[in-house]
Amino acid sequence: MAALDYLDFDLEVEASGTPGSYQVSVLSSPRGEASGQMTFPFNPDALENVILKLGRTRSGVRALGSPTQQVAKQFGSTLYDALFAGEVGTCFRRSLDEADAQGKGLRIRLRLNRAPQLADVPWEYLYPSSLRQFLVLSTKTPVVRYLEQPRAVPPLTVTPPLQVLVVVCSPTNLATLDVDAEVARIGHALAGLEQSGQVRVTVLPHASLADLRGTLRRLPVHVLHFIGHGGFDDHSGDGMLAFEDDHRLAHLVSGSALATIIHDQDKLRLVLLNACEGARQSPADPFGGVAQSLVAQGVPAVVAMQFEITDEAATVFSAEFYSAIADGYPIDAALAEARVAVFSDDNDVEWGTPVLYLRASDGRIFDVANQGTPSNAPHPSDQPVAASESAGARVIPVVVPPWPSGPGDGWGGGAEMGSPPAGPPPAVAPTTQLPPRDRPPSGGTPAGGPPVESPPSGPKWAIIAAVAAVLAVAVFFGWPYLFPGGVPRVTESPTPTVPVSPTPTVPTPSPTATRRTTSPLPPLRAVPPLKALRGSVTIDGRTDDWQWQLVSYANNQIAGKSDAKGDIYLMWDDEALYLLALVTDPGHYPPDASQPTQIYKGDSVLMELGPDKSRLEADDLARPTDAFYMFGLPASPGTATQRAILGPDGKRASFEIPKDASTLTAAIALTPTGYVLEAKIPWRTTGLNGIKAGVVLAGNVSVSERGPKGFGNLGVRSTNPQRVLNVRARPAYWQALELQP
Missing domain, CATH: 2.60.40.1190 (Immunoglobulin-like)
Structure with a gap:
């Protein structure tokens, strides 16, 4: 599908002197301006209850039409009716018709600067009952949190590969994160794009703030993807991210401090925060959260998670989102594509978890050239290869996914095994690494787990x-x-087992094991x-x-x-x-x-x-x-x-x-x-x-x-x-x- 052009529907919400009452104004749209009053339809307890239900998708039913999705529809419908009441709703419907007549989409730019107390409302679930469709699940009606700034944001011309820096932080004094699986998932999601030369992924494990600064000096980064712990300091009203110090302990960095560090990175156009509460902000300060601070300091677009997101949803989301970005889509259109992909994967509500904060007026933060560089092109750094993963950033190699299965109905022998296509398997690009970090490596296994055979790659491509x-x-x-709970009870008589031998040894494979090399095999990849x-x-x-x-x-x-x-x-x-x-x-x-x-x-x-x-x-x-x-x-x-x-x-x-x-x-x-x-x-x-x-x-x-x-x-x-x-x-x-x- 070709990327849509968009008309803008600028909708501002402003708090009034009466609690729960807000002024709603259409600042600009294809069909002019409008205004009205909104009485927010949820008291604090009701809103918290909805947020808890929508945020517990890990333990809920993940099928379309699930009870959780019904909660989302009811919540979104009530919220839509309150926000788009009267003249505002009429203006919106007419703007939709005008956009359709021009063959364009309608971008809903939601401005909440004057109503920061509504920033934690999950607006991504707006659901017009008359359309029977969540707005964000159509690429024609993306919803973005728009933060207008004095300086314009022109798009950056990028010749592929698009440089993605994955910053991994898992301090030993905080809850253990499965960062290996997260990094593998990103590698899997982008394997196809790396193979075509559109994207290059660099991983910075056990990252300190100094590591990030050094890497940004050496590498032209277009996208920064943070994996780690996040939180919100209610006293300071600022969001926090947990980097690591020299001893691998937590070093809390505020959103405003991080924004200052990356302020001069002109090539950095997008930050994706996979950390808890990355999208949360102060009810008194519209720029108090991590995402908001980054946008305020010049980052054109930030995607943050308002709830925890499951592995399957994150994988589908990353694959489609980065693919659309590499194809030159505006950021909001790429996000809409990714949401639809998550929804299409039989996922009830997690498509609403990502939140986009935007300051680029037209959503275009990249102009991606059509030509790509070879997937095994040299890395910008010509420094020596680092000795280990924990010593510095590494680049995920290009790995061609497995051969397709042949005919057959499953797992039997003979023809059911399938046959790979003729010809040798494609080449695998070598692994390269950036120079070692300045600080000495501390103890522990890299990325919280045992060494792997090769860097990870490859999801559903x-x-x-x-x-x-x-x-x-x-x-x-x-x-x-x-x-969360148990299952229906069915009892079956157990069969006795023989006790295990007390002092045996684990069999080890022989280096000269029998092999058959007549058929080409896919490259081995590290998997969790x-x-x-x-x-x-x-x-x-x-x-x-x-x-x-x-x-x-x-x-x-x-x-x-x-x-x-x-x-x-x-x-x-x-x-x-x-x-x-x-x-x-x-x-x-x-x-x-x-x-x-x-x-x-x-x-x-x-x-x-x-x-x-x-x-x-x-x-x-x-x-x-x-x-x-x-x-x-x-x-x-x-x-x-x-x-x-x-x-x-x-x-x-x-x-x-x-x-x-x-x-x-x-x-x-x-x-x-x-x-x-x-x-x-x-x-x-x-x-x-x-x-x-x-x-x-x-x-x-x-x-x-x-x-x-x-x-x-x-x-x-x-x-x-x-x-x-x-x-x-x-x-x-x-x-x-x-x-x-």
Whole structure:
């Protein structure tokens, strides 16, 4: 879709002398001016209640038409009716007609400088009942928080690549953040743009304020993306961001101080704040928040989050938003595109989480030239490569997403594995880094986790080329959040398990493992690990004994076209690995009970599990202790959960050999929206010995969906964004599985 031109609808809200009463003025529009009075329709308690409901999407139903979306509609409709009453509403409707007649969009520029007490209202949910459409979910009617400044903001001509600096802060004395997953998600989202030379991403881990200043001196940054803690100081009326000091402790920096530091960065046009309360401001000062301070000091546009945003929504948002920016869209049009993309991903209300603060009059902060530079072009810095990630900023390499799957209906051997296209795999650009930081490195593992094989990349992008081209899809990964409650109770008799051996060792792969290199393989990429918490549970259909820390989200489409997704939880003790999957699946279609080795062709959950993969290469084949543990819906009500184990065949190139599954214990409870699986995999069954805290294994979890007719597999979604069919017997492509204390 081509970017729209916009007409402006400037709407100012000004507090009056009467509490709860406001003057509303249309300062300019395609159909002239207008004015009216607004009585704000929510008292403080009612507004807080709505904000709490809209901000708790992590634990809510994420389907369209959910109760949360109904709250958003009711709130947005009431707010719209109050704001666009009388002449103001008439002027708005006529302006919409005029914009349509000119083939343009209508940009709603909301000015709240004179009513700062309304700044924390989620205006992004404005919902005209007559249009039956949230305004921000149409690229024709973006809503922006407009902060007018004396100096004009001309667009900056940018020849690709667009330089994106990701600033990562996770002080050790604040709550731990999964910054690795966040950085990986951005890399995934922008992999396609990096491949085409439109975007280049630089990551600044463990960032201090001095690190940021030094990097801005050495690198022409167009977009700054902050990941870390944020807050609001009610006493000073200023927003705060938590950078790191020399000891990796929190160094709180006010929005006004940060704005002063970046004031002279003329090439910096956009700041994206992924920090709590980044969009909050003082009820007495319209420029008191972090985002507002940055705009006041010259940044043309700031996107901040008014609520916490889930991994899936953030991934879709980043991919579409940065893509539209690189395509030359005005910032508000790009944001509208990103909101629609989040909504289209069956997301009920999170499209309203981002807030855009704008001072560019026409929303255009970049003029992007059409030509791109090669993806492996040298970095502007010609300094030596830094020794480690923690020593300085690094540039995420260009990584081509996996080969597409071939024909077939799922996870079986032979033709079902699919065949990659002819020709060698595309080249992978080398990793480059900026010079080491001035301050000495402190202890700890970089970015809060173990070293990874290669920098991360690649979400839900389609890269299509002609002739000897590659069609590839890489999908996104999630970060932890809490599940709020239990599920319907279904009890299934557990099967006894054999105690684990007290002093075994974990098998390690042989450096000379059998390989098959006749088919080209996609490049190995670093993907976020799975993590299992230590603790014991009983497999009885009750979930109240689980520790509700989400491990991952099985939403990466790796085969077919499945609508089934799953929240994945893992725990472990000396006896077994425990799996809990909360699956959203539109139908309940069990596997064929007469084909126990093909459980994956029905509604099922599959755990791939094996030893540590860190010494494996891409073309190493499956090892004897690698296996698929499959759990399917009961064949009929009242019968047992279907279970099976598949080991590698004689050539170790597929998983087709059935193993004794009698030691597996599982229970499934059906729900109106899917099902809940609870399963136990004894260590003795796996052959993985020496189990203790800190051990790293290899594994993936996938959700498989069957259609209503026959036993054909509709598709599979995995926790692993690089898990495609032709690497099913290549454990090097699996995720790491960390056994945590």
